[in-house]
Amino acid sequence: xxxxxxxxxxxxxxxxxxxxxxxxxxxxxxxxxxxxxxxxxxxxxxxxxxxxxxxxxxxxxxxxxxxxxxxxxxxxxxxxxxxxxxxxxxxxxxxxxxxxxxxxxxxxxxxxxxxxxxxxxxxxxxxxxxxxxxxxxxxxxxxxxxxxxxxxxxxxxxxxxxxxxxxxxxxxxxxxxxxxxxxxxxxxxxxxxxxxxxxxxxxxxxxxxxxxxxxxxxxxxxxxxxxxxxxxxxxxxxxxxxxxxxxxxxxxxxxxxxxx
DNA sequence: ATGCCGACAGGATGTCGA
Numbered sequence: 001x002x003x004x005x006x007x008x009x010x011x012x013x014x015x016x017x018x019x020x021x022x023x024x025x026x027x028x029x030x031x032x033x034x035x036x037x038x039x040x041x042x043x044x045x046x047x048x049x050x051x052x053x054x055x056x057x058x059x060x061x062x063x064x065x066x067x068x069x070x071x072x073x074x075x076x077x078x079x080x081x082x083x084x085x086x087x088x089x090x091x092x093x094x095x096x097x098x099x100x101x102x103x104x105x106x107x108x109x110x111x112x113x114x115x116x117x118x119x120x121x122x123x124x125x126x127x128x129x130x131x132x133x134x135x136x137x138x139x140x141x142x143x144x145x146x147x148x149x150x151x152x153x154x155x156x157x158x159x160x161x162x163x164x165x166x167x168x169x170x171x172x173x174x175x176x177x178x179x180x181x182x183x184x185x186x187x188x189x190x191x192x193x194x195x196x197x198x199x200x201x202x203x204x205x206x207x208x209x210x211x212x213x214x215x216x217x218x219x220x221x222x223x224x225x226x227x228x229x230x231x232x233x234x235x236x237x238x239x240x241x242x243x244x245x246x247x248x249x250x251x252x253x254x255x256x257x258x259x260x
Numbered sequence: 261a262t263g264c265c266g267a268c269a270g271g272a273t274g275t276c277g278a
Contacts, residue, residue, distance in 0.1 A: 009277085010267055034277090036267075061268055062276075112278060152278075171278065206278065207265035218278080250266080250278080 001098045003029045003105065004255035005148035005221060007204075011035040011066070015043055017245055022050050025239065027255060028070050029096055031107030033150045035064035042066060057107075059089035065107040065149070071097045075104075082130035090127065091134075098260035103229065104138065108149030113170030121170050124152070128179040135186055138226065144260055145226035147188065150251065152220055153180045155190070158199035159219035171220060180222075189230040191223040191256045192238065203238055204251045212243050221254050232259040 004027040008014040011032065022030070030052075035042060039058040047054050052068040057078035067073060073094040080091045093106040108131065113124030131147075138145045154172045157163040166172040184190065192201070202217025211217065225233060236256040243252050 013267070034267095112276085114276095114278065150278095166278095169278075204278070208278095209264050211265095220278080247266095 001029070001103070001258050001260045002027045002255055003103075003146055003148070003223070003258060004253050005031040005033070005107070005223060006253040007033040007109070007150040007221060007249060007251035009034050009036075009249040009251065011043060012037060012041070013247060014249055015046060017242070017247065017249070019046060019050065021239070021242060021253065022047075022052070025253070025255065029105055030068040031105065031148050032066040032068070033107060033109040035066050036061060037064060055092060055094055057089045057092040063089045063109055065089060065092045065109050067092055067094050067105065067107050069094070069096050080127070080130045080134055082133060083126070086127075091131075098258070101144065101260050103144040103146060103258065103260050105146045106148065108147060108151065110150060110152045112152050113173075113176065116168060116170055116173070121173070124170060125175055125179065128176075132179065132182055132186070135183055135188060135224070139186055139188070142228060143226065144229035144232065144258065146223060146229055146256075146258075147183075148223040148254070150220060151180065151222050153177060153222075154218050154220055155180045159201070161200070161202075161216040161218070166218070171218065183224050187227050188224040189227075189233070191225050191230070191233055191236040192219075192254060194230065194233060195236045201238060202240070203254055205243055207250050221251055223254060223256050229258060229260075233257075234259055
């Protein structure tokens with residue numbers, strides 16, 4: 001089973017690129033982030049035309065997450081528990097049937113947290129705290145779980161082109177990096193790092209300053225696997241070529257193969 | 261030190277992203 005995550009930075013602008021990528025990459029399940037549209041405006045028919053079911057937790061202008069799946073989805077649940085007053089659409093969970101068993105998946109768009117010194121950074125940490133609690137509850141179920149998306153966390157120095165340039169940024173604060181480690185300490189595996197230890201493996205390159213041309217990127221899109229999912233991990237890679245296409249997103253897809 | 265680019269809402273240009 002091939003499972004992928006991609007921050008598309010507007011599904012409206014990225015629709016043609018997404019349809020082309022789906023036909024070439026042929027994932028079974030896809031988590032999308034930053035769809036930037038309300039549920040009614042999500043281009044369901046286009047994805048259904050390629051054989052995908054859609055689950056959408058949208059929002060006007062900002063944020064918005066979705067799940068695509070060839071197999072029907074069950075237990076479709078938007079929002080992270082822990083703060084009913086949080087209006088931002090950043091989390092969507094569902095249960096999917098594989099050939100050999102079930103897998104629970106979540107599309108995650110963690111807050112950016114910049115600029116430092118504003119309320120945005122505490123909001124980021126509080127949101128990640130809620131994600132940690134959900135991850136802990138799911139781990140207790142001892143089932144295959146994939147928590148994937150844009151975490152807005154640079155885990156280590158080798159995950160960015162110039163650590164000094166990111167020192168003052170919310171994505172590289174010790175508190176942010178600690179939240180990544182806490183997921184690992186719960187028993188979740190960073191699927192990409194389980195397969196590839198090299199530095200310079202990025203998932204995001206800024207539109208500005210020729211970042212892509214100079215390969216000045218960061219790795220912030222992650223797939224965290226519960227122990228039962230990690231046991232079945234066969235491969236995990238970054239579709240970096242997608243940064244080269246026509247009207248590219250600033251993020252590229254990350255995918256893994258699970259024997260499920 | 262800041263903007264660079266791109267998307268959005270709306271109909272000019274400010275907000276946001278990372």
